[in-house]
Amino acid sequence: MRRFYCHCGQEIFFDNTYCNSCNSILGFDPEQQKLISIEPYKGQFRSVKNPEKRYKRCVHHQHQMQCNWLLSTDDHFTQCLSCRLTRVIPNQVYPYNVKRWAVLESAKRRMLYGLLRLGLPIDNWPADDIQRLQFHFLEDQISNPIDGHEQVLSGHAAGVITLNASEADNSYREATREAMNEPYRTLLGHFRHEIGHFYWDKLIKDQSIYNDFKALFGDDTVDYPKALAAYYEAGPPEDFQQEYISAYASAHALEDWAETWAHYLLMHETLETAVAFEVIRQPETDREFHVWLSEWMQLVLVLNALNRSIGNADAYPFVVSTKVQKKLQFIHDLMHR
Known part of the structure; x- marks a missing residue:
């Protein structure tokens, strides 16, 4: 920022x-x-x-x-531009949903800012493109037994990004973080992850770059429900950090893409903020991935040290392995093309 x-x-x-x-x-x-x-x-x-x-x-x-x-x-x-992308909102009769909608939209605007900074198209797709970006914010019967859907899972399908409105609640998100063993779970992170699936359809699927994606991230045609079921039953491989940016990225090639994409957005925007506040100097070029990554690794070293000094958990609990660096560079090069 x-x-x-x-x-x-x-x-x-x-x-x-x-x-x-x-x-x-x-x-x-x-x-x-x-x-x-x-x-x-x-x-x-x-x-x-x-x-x-x-x-x-x-x-x-x-x-x-x-x-x-x-x-x-x-x-x-x-x-x-941001508000009109939201097509479905939770029932505003309930005061808590009024607050949820505001929190969700605030996070969405920040995510869209990052896309604008990268020069990515948001709503200017061809008129005949039926998979136009839109957001549905829904609640399920866990929080609203009267009006809620039976179950709402956050995800993306054919241009529609669905988020469980409960993700706007800190208590829900923290409980889910513990239950899912996800050390880094934020509302902004959800938006960044799901928009990654959307842009995979636009920038990778059926494009000349698809085979390069497949060589790095794996076979996206592997049965998705079975892969996720296996992940939730057995968890990630013990050495997942050698291949993936997060445990969930190991579940399927498309989740690996979305997690890595979200991580790239996190890195890009945090670096911009650090430069703006003169925490680090503006790199001579951000086109060279090794320069960009070097600045990032120096920054997170300071961030984690600061957090430990005040008694908090690491701000950046990730390992950026050689394989992950290659995946991030793939996205970096894609952005600059």
Whole structure:
């Protein structure tokens, strides 16, 4: 994440809707990937620094959602790029679902920011592409016996990313982390993982690069339900860290891809943040993977040391083996192509 500043000079942050110093209205411009100061102008809004730039606010800028993303004034949508991708939400009659929806959308916006920074297409697919990106946030009968679905599993199918709305609850996520033995389980991580499946369909499947993917990640045609059942029954191989970035990545080639993809997004955005706050210097080039990876390994060494000093678990509980490095480089090269 880059650093953002209000026109008055005050530092502002990605989710802010108002400047705490001068009380200016703030909005995120997806085209520029910047959080900017805006002001009302003739029923619309304009950039304080660049008055010729005109905007309208997302319809969800009010109430608990507090979406701060902007739209162009000639955009026929009323929802911003992020909000309009959500097609199904949990029943808002229940107050806890109002909070869940806001938490889910906040994490989704941060994930989409990372995609924009990488120059990845989000909603500008060909008109005849039936697998357009959309999100469904559902709750099951565990949290809502009256209106909930029988069971909701987070996943991706044909462009639709489904997330169990309970993932927005810290208590649920922590309990699942313990039950699934996942040392690093976050809501943002879920979004990054599932969007990896979406982009596999777009960037790898039926593309010339597919055989290169298969050589690194394995055979994606292996029976998926059987592979997952075997993983949940027996767990990962004892030496999984030699081949995979996480235990779950060992379950199937497609999960290996999604876990590695999510990890690449984590690395890319964290490095951008570290450079922005001058924790590390801007590399001369981020195209060379070995330079990029070297900066990352130095950064996480500091992050883990800081966490241990204050009595917390490691911020980065991963081993980046030689095989994992090759998989990450595959994604890195794909991004730069």
